Amino acid sequence: MSTPIEVPWRVLPDYRCFGCSPSNEHGLRLEFTHAGEGIECVLRVDRTFESYPGVVHGGIATTVCDEIMGNLLVLKVGNSVFTTTLRTRYLSPLSVGVEYRCVATADAVGPESEPPYRAYAEIVDPDGAVCVTAVGTYQPATAAQVRDRMDLTDHEAELIENALADLRKA
């Protein structure tokens, strides 16, 4: 099994991302691993995230796609990114308690790419059938914009910027 990817936000002691923080008890606690040129995560949710009985809420599926695409782009370009458009196509419902895989790709994006960045995600069932597809467009944020938009202390902002700078060097 692949080693989980350390997303840059983990340098913050109180990082609570609904999608990927391991310490948000109400969140999805997604863990990302490398998958070819993209990344993937396992999605398995309980009835907390239900819509119809036994069916995973569609908003959760979209959130997972957004989360994984955004993190993939951050890892690729070494900057925070914000979603500007997001489009989800639901092919079949997801079931509560079933283990799905969500895979994100952004083959055309690299450190030198011009924004906006485009990424793709798919949620796949245990038989390999695609249940959800998504495409998102993202804009990077400068260090100053990060400082302005996020509730960070100076020290936290520096930690984040250093972690992102490490990604840009990699």
Place this chain on the structure above:
Amino acid sequence: MSEEVITTVTEIVAGEFGLPVAAIGPDVDLSTLEGADSVKVLRSVAKIERTYDIELEDDQVFGLKTVRDAATLVVSTLAEKEPSGGGR
């Protein structure tokens, strides 16, 4: 219309329906294919969108009956994506 688009769409539909390419003529009603269901059509549409990097509207998607319909929609959507030019 580009024969290449028809060929590509046929291959995608064949893959999603689990049928040989030869079983899917461009004017065959997709709902009459063996094992046809709306999910297979939607999966085909999702793959077509990804292949051509286009976004199709649901009212267009649910009106598709044949591979030729889908290929026509791909071609017209791609044409709309072309820069309109005419600036200075």
